[in-house]
Structures are given as structure tokens and as C-alpha cells.
Amino acid sequence: MTDFQLNLNINNNLSRKTKRCARCKQEKPLDEFYPHYNKYRHKYYRTSYCKECMKEYRRQQYLKHKRKRLEKAKEYVKDPEIKKEAI
DSSP, X not given: OOHHHHHHHHHHXXXXXXXXXXXXXXXXXXXXXXXXXXXXXXXXXXXXXXXXXXXXXXXXXXXXXXHHHHHHHHHHHHOHHHHHHHO
């Protein structure tokens, strides 16, 4: 690849209106990706997973850690000291 072709590819990527999902590998419009704020760079980016894949991923993570989440919630409700610390 020549330098000219490389520059064209870089410029095309900067002005692109689509993005490839890292999970389903489909090219989708940018509005199909959630915005994500990077606090270190102070910029908004788009997530690497499309909205559909992100919903599925979060659902799987919730089910995977459901028991642990419920146990923590019970501890929070039972222990008044945790509530005071949170306030």
C-alpha cells in the first residue's frame, strides 16, 4: 500500500458514518452504537458493540452474576451501617 492510499484510508475512517461491531462483525450506522464518555480524553466515543449486542452482553452478565448481586442487595438492606456510609 502506498503512502497516498494509506492517507486516503485514514481520511475515510475519520469521516465515516458507519462502524463495525466487535461482536457481530456487521457494519452499522453510528446511531446503532451507544455514546461513551472517556473521562481521560474528555471526549465522547461510540461503544465497540452495537446496541443489540450490548443488550445481549449485559443480559448475559446479569444472569452470570445474578446470585452475587442479589446477595449484595440483601446485605445492603439488612445492614443499616452500609446505608449510613452510602449517604
